[in-house]
Amino acid sequence: MRKTVLAATGVVLTMVLAACGGGGGGAASTDVVKVPADPSKVTGTITVLTNRTDQVQDGTAKKYAAAFNKVYPHVKVKFQGLTDYEGDVKIRLNSKNYGDVLSIPNSVPLKQYPTFFAPLGSSAALSKTYDFTDHATVGGNVYGIANIGTANGFVYNKAVWKQAGITDWPTTPQQFIDDLKAVKAKTGATPYYTNYHDGWPMTNWGNALGSPSCDPAANDKLADTKEPWAAGQDLNTVDTLLYGIVHEKLSETDPNTTNWENSKALMGSGKIGAMWLGSWAVVQMRDAAKAAGKNPDDIGFMPFPTQKDGHFCSVVRPDYQYAINVHSKNKPAARAWIDWFINKSGDAQAALSISSVKGSALPADLKPFQDAGVTFVPMAYGKTATVDEIDKASEIGLNNQDYPQHIVDVARGAAGGDIDSIFKDLNKKWSDAQGTVG
Amino acid sequence: MSAPRTAGRTPPARKPPAGTSPASAVPPDAARSPAENRPRRPGSRRGKGGARWFTPWLYLLAPLALLVVFTWLPVVDMFGYSFTDWDGISPVRNWVGLSNYSDLFTRPQLFQVFWVSLFYLGASVVQICAALYFATVLSFNTRLRNLFKGVLFFPYLINGVAVGFVFLYFFQPGGTLDTVLGWFGAGPHLWLSDPHLVNTSLAGVSVWRFMGVNLVLFIGAIQSIPPQLYEAAALDGASRWQQFRYVIAPSIRPIISLSVILAISGSLSVFEIPFIMTGGSNNSETFVIQTIKLAFNFNKTGLASAAAVVLLAIVLLVTWVQRLLFPDERVEQS
Numbered sequence: 001m002r003k004t005v006l007a008a009t010g011v012v013l014t015m016v017l018a019a020c021g022g023g024g025g026g027a028a029s030t031d032v033v034k035v036p037a038d039p040s041k042v043t044g045t046i047t048v049l050t051n052r053t054d055q056v057q058d059g060t061a062k063k064y065a066a067a068f069n070k071v072y073p074h075v076k077v078k079f080q081g082l083t084d085y086e087g088d089v090k091i092r093l094n095s096k097n098y099g100d101v102l103s104i105p106n107s108v109p110l111k112q113y114p115t116f117f118a119p120l121g122s123s124a125a126l127s128k129t130y131d132f133t134d135h136a137t138v139g140g141n142v143y144g145i146a147n148i149g150t151a152n153g154f155v156y157n158k159a160v161w162k163q164a165g166i167t168d169w170p171t172t173p174q175q176f177i178d179d180l181k182a183v184k185a186k187t188g189a190t191p192y193y194t195n196y197h198d199g200w201p202m203t204n205w206g207n208a209l210g211s212p213s214c215d216p217a218a219n220d221k222l223a224d225t226k227e228p229w230a231a232g233q234d235l236n237t238v239d240t241l242l243y244g245i246v247h248e249k250l251s252e253t254d255p256n257t258t259n260w261e262n263s264k265a266l267m268g269s270g271k272i273g274a275m276w277l278g279s280w281a282v283v284q285m286r287d288a289a290k291a292a293g294k295n296p297d298d299i300g301f302m303p304f305p306t307q308k309d310g311h312f313c314s315v316v317r318p319d320y321q322y323a324i325n326v327h328s329k330n331k332p333a334a335r336a337w338i339d340w341f342i343n344k345s346g347d348a349q350a351a352l353s354i355s356s357v358k359g360s361a362l363p364a365d366l367k368p369f370q371d372a373g374v375t376f377v378p379m380a381y382g383k384t385a386t387v388d389e390i391d392k393a394s395e396i397g398l399n400n401q402d403y404p405q406h407i408v409d410v411a412r413g414a415a416g417g418d419i420d421s422i423f424k425d426l427n428k429k430w431s432d433a434q435g436t437v438g
Numbered sequence: 439m440s441a442p443r444t445a446g447r448t449p450p451a452r453k454p455p456a457g458t459s460p461a462s463a464v465p466p467d468a469a470r471s472p473a474e475n476r477p478r479r480p481g482s483r484r485g486k487g488g489a490r491w492f493t494p495w496l497y498l499l500a501p502l503a504l505l506v507v508f509t510w511l512p513v514v515d516m517f518g519y520s521f522t523d524w525d526g527i528s529p530v531r532n533w534v535g536l537s538n539y540s541d542l543f544t545r546p547q548l549f550q551v552f553w554v555s556l557f558y559l560g561a562s563v564v565q566i567c568a569a570l571y572f573a574t575v576l577s578f579n580t581r582l583r584n585l586f587k588g589v590l591f592f593p594y595l596i597n598g599v600a601v602g603f604v605f606l607y608f609f610q611p612g613g614t615l616d617t618v619l620g621w622f623g624a625g626p627h628l629w630l631s632d633p634h635l636v637n638t639s640l641a642g643v644s645v646w647r648f649m650g651v652n653l654v655l656f657i658g659a660i661q662s663i664p665p666q667l668y669e670a671a672a673l674d675g676a677s678r679w680q681q682f683r684y685v686i687a688p689s690i691r692p693i694i695s696l697s698v699i700l701a702i703s704g705s706l707s708v709f710e711i712p713f714i715m716t717g718g719s720n721n722s723e724t725f726v727i728q729t730i731k732l733a734f735n736f737n738k739t740g741l742a743s744a745a746a747v748v749l750l751a752i753v754l755l756v757t758w759v760q761r762l763l764f765p766d767e768r769v770e771q772s
Contacts, residue, residue, distance in 0.1 A: 087734075093527055107737065112528055197606075199717055256630035256716055257610040392736045400735050405719045414633040414720055 032119045032141065033324055033335045044330030045076040046100035046337060049089060051320065056081035064347070068340050075333045096327040100334040103320035104136065104144045106399070110385040113143040117323035118331055120145060120338070130342070131356045132318035135381040144321030147342050148353035150278035151314045151366060151376060152207045152304070155285050159298040160270050163187045169302045169312070169372070173241040176305035180250040183273040191273040192245050193263050196255030196408055199401030201263075204277055206398045207317055208238040210377055211304035214313035220383040223390065226431045229423040236423060237306065239407055242276075243419045246411035255408060264288040267299070274302075280319075282365040283352050301365060303374050312374040316354060386437065394433030396426060513750075519743035526739035538744035548745070551723050554637055554712075555705045561641035562701030565649050566694070572649075573656030574682050587657070591650035598647070602714030605643045606630075633721040640712050640722055647711070648704075652697050659690035699760055703753045725749055 036042045048061075055061045056079050065077040080099060082088045089105045092098040093116055108116060119141035120126065126142045127133045136144035161167075164183040170176040180191035195201035210218035212234045222228050228235045245251055252258060266272045268288030275281070279301060286296035303312040322341070324334045341347065348355035352363040362370055369376075391398050403426075409415040410422055417425075495502075520538055524531035542548060572590055576583045593601070608614045609629035616626040629639040663686065671681045687694075709726040712718060718727035729749070733742030 090527060090734075094529075107734070108527055109525070109737070115529060196719070197717075199719075254611045254628050254631045256628070256636070256720060257606055257613075259606075392738070395732075395736050395738075397735055401717070402719070402731065402735070409633075409720055412631075414631065 032121055033331045034121070035339045036332045036336050039072045039336065040074070042072050042333050042336050043074040044333040045078065046328070046330050046333045047078045047080055048337065049080050049082060049085075049099035049102040051082060051085035051103060053081035053083055055079075064341065064345050067345065068337065071340060071344075072333070072336050075330075075336065077337060096325075098325055100325055100328040100330055101322060101337050102325060104323050109388055110136070110138060113138050113323075114141075114326075116326055117143040118326050118328070119143055120324065120335065129358060131316075131358060131378060132321070132381075135318050135379075135384065136321050136323070137381075144323040145338060145342060146318035146321045146356045148280075148319045148348045148351065149316045149356055149378075150207075150280050150319055151301075151316050151354065151369065152204065152211065152276075152278055153314055153369075154274045154302045154304075155267065155277050155281050156274040156300050156302055157189070157267055157270050157272065157298055158300045159295070160187050160189045160273050164273075170305040171307050171312075173237065173244065173305055176241065177244050177248060177250065180245065180273060181248065184250055187270075187273075189271050189273050190252050190266075191250040192252075193258065193266065193272045193275050194246070194251050194255055194408055195258050195260055195263055195275065196252075196405060197258040198260045199405065201260060201275070201277060202401050202404040202408075203399050205238060205242055205404045207278070207315060208276070208304055209234050209398075210315040210379055211313050212237040212306040212308075214308040214375060214377055216377050216380045217382075218315075219379055219381060219387060222430075223383040223386040226434065227427040228430055229426045235426075238304075239404075239423070240419060241305070242404060243407050243411045243422075246408050247419075249412075251408075255412070265292060268292040269294060270298070278317075279363075279366060280351065280353055300368065303369065308375075312369075312372065313377050314369060314374050315377045315379055317379050318356065319353070389437045390430065390433045393436050394429040396429055396433075516743045516746055519740055520747050522740045524739045524743075525737040526733060527737065531740070534740065538741045539748075541741060542744050542748060548728065549725075551725050551728050552706070554722065554724050555708065557637040557641045558644060558705035558708050559702065561645050562698075562705055565645045566652055566697050566701060568645070569649050569652035569656055569697075570694070573653050573660055574678075574686060576653075577657060577660045577686075578678075587653070590653050593647045594650035596647075598710040599714055601643065601647055602711060605711075606715055609639055630716060631720060636716065636720050636722045640715060643711050643715070644708070655693050655697060656690060659693040660686055663689045695760075695764055699757055702756055702760065706753055706756070707749060 050056065050061070052061070055064075061079045061081075065079070068077060069075065085103070086105050086107060089098060089102060090107050093105070093108065098116075104113070104117065113136060121142055123133055123137045123140050123142050126145065130145050131149055132146045133142045135146070136142055160183060161179070164179070164186040166179050166182060170179050183189055183191040209222075210216065215221070215234075218234050225233070227233070229239065230236060263272065263275065264284055265288050267275065267285050268290070269292035282299060282301050285299040289296045289299055303314045306312075322338045324331055324338070328334050342355075343357060348357075348360070349363070352365045354360070354362060354366070397403050406415065407419075407422060410417050410419070519531075521533060521535060522531040523534045523538075572586075576587055576590075580586070596604075610616075611626055611628060615629060620626070627635060630636050667685050667689075668681060671685055676684070707726050708724045709730075712722045712724055713727050713730075716722045718724070718731070725745070726749070729742045729745045732738045732745060
């Protein structure tokens with residue numbers, strides 16, 4: 001018995017050491033994959049990993065593949081719809097088997113892009129055709145191209161706001177809160193819905209960064225800013241508004257039992273005043289309004305309630321960016337698919353989203369933004385790698401749900417502290433982490 | 439105790455104990471004869487008295503392979519990761535020695551979440567007591583007892599995610615619980631959003647879900663108690679409570695102590711129910727949820743592995759101390 005234990009311990013120790021030694025370097029690729037010149041010569045089978053399980057199920061994906069085959073007849077396109085896209089793909093990245101074309105998971109740090117994805121072209125060349133390329137540029141090469149960009153704002157129910165006597169967009173955070181108070185007083189609706197329980201809708205608050213200051217470099221500046229939550233900074237303005245909404249009891253009474261699917265129906269039927277989301281949500285809310293027997297045009301979209309030099313600003317951020325697996329055996333076919341999907345499929349227009357192809361027309365749901373002279377601020381991502389590193393090291397999670405959820409908890413008195421102590425804590429964490437990253 | 443009072447009554451040796459294994463009740467000769475009569479294969483080593491030494495291991499091959507592949511290898515890997523700065527994605531990981539552990543132990547706030555475990559520990563006391571009560575009641579001739587056994591065991595068969603979703607509706611403002619309490623004049627509560635109630639609510643769900651397991655274990659143990667003990671106790675005029683106190687409880691002591699061990703290690707590593715229902719928000723974060731967030735939200739797989747190793751060590755330590763304080767005694771049932 002003793003011997004067995006000893007032997008087992010020995011085996012375990014050996015394996016521990018072996019496990020630590022494991023993990024060699026990946027095959028970083030520098031050969032740029034160009035769009036094939038002659039479509040008829042491209043062959044092979046490619047697998048596309050997608051988070052759009054709805055498109056895979058309702059046949060939209062198949063239709064796209066069929067249309068693609070008219071141009072590239074010898075390429076077979078297979079789809080894998082993943083419900084937990086982030087979680088599944090992150091684990092598969094540890095193998096070589098993560099499809100041929102995939103959307104880059106948010107968890108992959110920018111500097112590791114060359115380890116996992118093939119370069120699609122030089123930044124100088126691709127940035128002339130597409131927006132948001134700097135979000136995936138490493139060493140002058142672009143590793144991912146976004147299909148769509150999303151403007152950020154409040155999805156709101158115009159009918160409800162009108163009933164409360166409000167027709168103009170609020171121009172200051174205070175006015176926004178006063179408007180919500182009017183909604184609460186004059187209509188039966190919940191003025192604001194946090195979607196606290198599902199969490200991910202709350203992560204959108206991080207995307208407000210840049211709206212108050214109208215500064216495309218707002219994200220990059222975080223790399224050098226010691227205290228991003230100091231008074232006057234964007235994050236301070238944004239988080240103060242969220243805190244204020246909840247603190248004034250203008251949000252739902254029980255944040256822990258909220259439900260995203262249900263919130264769409266509530267918004268559609270006029271039981272919710274507003275939600276902070278991306279412009280992609282408008283289509284879904286309109287569908288919900290239709291399903292509830294209301295007028296889909298009641299659903300509107302308004303910018304963050306701050307103005308710079310007399311006009312509103314709305315930050316535009318890229319959605320998922322498409323990339324090619326560095327281990328793919330059919331890179332030309334994969335490149336052909338990305339090129340065709342972004343330029344020819346019409347997917348961006350169908351979703352009423354902002355196409356990343358430069359010069360495309362704005363979707364109809366952003367027409368009011370255009371009419372009101374809202375400035376679209378395309379975010380710059382020159383220092384994303386550093387900002388991400390500081391964010392992870394500080395364990396704040398600018399794009400995680402815990403950070404806005406904590407603000408909600410403090411605002412409604414469920415956790416200790418107040419808005420100042422939150423900011424003090426965040427500032428300290430951020431500047432401490434800045435010291436460790438270099 | 440009860441021993442002197444039963445002395446002088448029907449000696450138990452007269453009847454073969456019904457609860458013991460049936461094989462021992464059969465005369466030894468009868469058990470052996472079929473094997474003796476079977477024609478022996480030439481060269482078979484069985485006949486010489488000893489089975490091949492590895493025969494039992496062959497039967498164990500499948501479960502052992504599963505255990506090694508899905509439990510031991512990952513644990514070994516986890517030990518390995520805990521000494522590296524791996525971020526969970528990069529193919530490169532650097533050996534950082536014990537720095538993850540020193541990082542862990544210099545941040546006491548990481549261990550604060552163990553306070554939440556106390557709620558689940560309290561709940562497991564309730565759970566074991568309730569399971570003991572129901573197991574005892576259902577071991578006697580209760581009407582519809584199989585139905586009740588099914589009803590009480592059923593929650594354990596439901597998928598944890600489904601349980602989470604069902605109870606989200608249950609705890610909603612104006613949901614099932616508020617409605618039922620309303621009939622008795624109790625006001626509505628924010629069961630999951632009130633920071634003073636959330637852990638109690640979640641622990642309540644855990645009791646509902648896992649009581650069935652304890653119940654089945656206890657019923658199994660109670661049924662192995664020889665029935666003449668009850669007869670004897672009944673003849674002595676023992677009440678149901680006295681039967682429980684002096685016959686049942688001592689007989690199933692090993693199972694109770696096993697349940698307690700499982701309950702404590704379970705309370706330290708609660709995960710599913712709070713993760714699905716609140717995601718660890720609003721003061722309901724447990725150590726495992728915190729570890730998962732470190733690994734997957736902040737890409738600190740190395741640090742999270744170290745946290746998992748520490749949790750494993752704590753669970754092993756607590757179990758060891760428990761065995762030390764309450765050693766397992768053999769129970770004689772006759």
